[in-house]
Amino acid sequence: MTVIAKESLIGKRVAKLDAPEKASGRTRYVHDLDLPGQLHARILRSSRVHARIVSIDTSRARALPGVHAVLTAADVPWQRPLGVGRDQLPLKGDRVRSLRDEIAAVAAETVEIAEAALRLVDVVYEDLPPLTDVRAALAPGAPVIHEGRPPTKGAERPDAASHPNVAMTFDYAQGDVAAGEAASDVVVDGWFRLHYVTHCCMGVSGMIAQFDATGNLTLHSNTQVPFLHKREFAEILGIDPGRIRIIQPPIGGGFGSKLDIYPFEPICVFLAKATGRPVKLVFTREEEFLASPTRQPVLLRLTSGARRDGTLTFRVCETLHDNGAYTSWGATTPFVMMQTISSLYRVPHVRYHTTAAYTNNPYAGSFRGYGNLQATFAVEQQMDELAEKLGIDPLAFRLRNAQDPGEVTPQGMHFRTCGLKECLATAAGASGFLAKHAAARAAQRAPGRVKRGVGMASMLHVGGGAKIYPSDGCGTILKIDDFAHVTLITGASEIGQGSETVLAQLVCEELGVPLDAITVVNNDTDITPWDVGVHASRTTFIGGNSAIGAARKAKAKILAAAARSAGCAEAELDLRGGHIVRAASGEAVTTLAKLLRSLHFSDRAELVMTTHYYEPPSRHQDAAYKGDVSAAYAWATQVVEVEVDTDTGVVRLVKVTGAHDVGRVLNRLGIEGQIEGGIVMGQGYALTEDLVVDHGVVRNPAFRDYKLVTAPEIPAMDVHFIETMDGEGPQGAKGVGEAPAICMAAATANAIANATGVRLRELPFTPEKVYRALRSAAG
């Protein structure tokens, strides 16, 4: 008898299922698709930062041969407001509030004709006073960006509520800050400035919209939230959401940029409706820089206190968010920021406030880490400052205040697993942090042009979904054919992060089939069950638990049938290597395929098809922002080593040592790739990337002037995994997608301070900024 050993793919280095198609150039992204009869669309954007539109004349554009439609707001009087804030129409009619504002759109035979037509649209503007400084936005008498609009949230503070440019406010409090201040032996206080950066997905934004003969709408879309978009589009278009189908071709990078609905998407649909033809709209790279979202820029004041014994006493955080002209997800990043302020370390007394104010600047969306890079930048710098004031080393000070497993924070987060102390110890130990830190500190005033330094930062982020929407769930449909081939139909979207491979691994683990016996279908809302979207590092956790649930139901059905035919108890059997085996001995009873056929082609006439919907056991926050919003929380510590050239201000990243509490490693190859990519994205945020917004104008909308990190600039990386085996996680895993980007800027700031004695609180650390800071510190 054949004996089949138990094999597992969990924790192995598994190549991504979609990699062969991508590596050979076969993958067709939305840019590569053409539908029969398709037209090409282009959008005319405002040439003014803030202006009244006196008139738009499209007659010359309409007359151009090859032009099928030219639309302005006047042509779609039924259009409705869109986006998180519902504070903009897709096509702007009487007023533009930022340079990206959409005024007219053309559908034509070719892109060239569409572009030529745009040049023939005559727009007469009457300039309004521009408001491009967020502090000025709240001054009395400032120009009002949206008249008659109440702030979206809060309004507890009369000063904030009373100003018409306030878009949103957030207030959170725990404990008694006055008591915390009174108990403090040391206090640090500072302003931090976080700049504009943008996602720079290598695949630019684009979509294809098509109506069928009965008015059903099909979108080929890069969205990260297809099921939410069905509702959004239905609302904007005034049609039944059930008549909208969203197909997601492979996506050329997401990072949060495709989480909201943006004006170009309904505009593309308007053009498809107007022409009766499929319409394809793809951005240029310049347009991608100008008209896709940014990371939320933040002005942040943080005050933190501690006792002489090294325990934290309080934090007070005030932030001012430049909301830009309209409200997208960027304005809501305080949801995450306040978690880091209140709960990364144990701190009894906290007060947090954010005001987001409208300006005529670009607006921010969600971007990997979602406010956490900004909050961590301030919190972790002040951990170093407090440690220094107390004469405690930075590691010991953090360990003294670190969260433990089992903790329920005053904000209501329950850390069922928490590897923060192991992350701190591992990253510090592996990097030789303490010795290097002491040596660099001693050498700050020693002669020498190049100074070396080391800095650390930790992070807390949701790792088990985030209950923001009514449901944070994901559905799975699983079917197995007569040849034991499994089709896993999941709502969870793949954006390159490797989720489809991880989901397939999890199903293999349950059903004992090889990886190549799985096909994942994850890109068509007419087929896939509901999922809230790919965001908040949730897909492995939520989609994974959903896939496991469906696979376990299938396994139960198979084992019941096998037990009937073998005349034994189900518990005596198992699935391994495509076979039904005796659980105790591994002895093969029959092949899975034969068992499935016997079930199908018999009097029972059954197919194995199962469904599962997984909803995590998390809770919505209450009105005071308290609640256990995630089913698990992820932790990490990163140690950054830098060299600072004091003659030029150039900061070189030498090495990053990371320790990540990921629950459990599922695909070692994939998780390493996520972390390495996140580290380099965080490096760009810290050192090189800077979207220059000058009086409302993006001055560097090109890779020539917007500096992504290139291959020779990457640091050495040493990544360690802390496996805390989360009880709710799929095979023990927690989310990791956003985590690796979060600590980098904070740790780099701490490393520069360790190298030079100069603390930098404004990003990015460009040579000019570092040089000036060093010179001014030298007097």
Place this chain on the structure above:
Amino acid sequence: MSLTREIGFVLNGVRTRATVPVAMSALDMLREVVGLTGTKYACGEGECGACTIVVDGRSLCSCLLFAVDCDGRELTTIEGAERDPLGARLEQAFVDCGAVQCGFCTPGMVMQAQHWLQAHPGASRDAILRAIEGNLCRCTGYVKIVDAIERVAREAP
């Protein structure tokens, strides 16, 4: 509506003729006239490397090359990479080493690596980092891309 020219070239080993507008880039010709979409547009100004192809043995950004200048030349795109054993090994190494995430930069990376290794077999890790400095990747942090190229550089052909 614009002035066109008929040109001839060898594309992935196949003699090819195409009629192209004189202002068209080689990138647009490949994608829109010939219909090979493996070569990607990501910046259109030679800054990102996603559109890298090999022309007469040199790697070029096809967005900066006029289609008409392909006349009489020999082009290799990602679709032809695996005809060469080195290209096939590179594609496999990218898969095995986890060098592919969203995959949008991957064809350009493979073409650049193939071109580089042809001239520099056995290249060092540092040399490989330099060799792909004109190719941007937003997902991977480059580590696994360099792992893949290095594996091929170290293997006996």
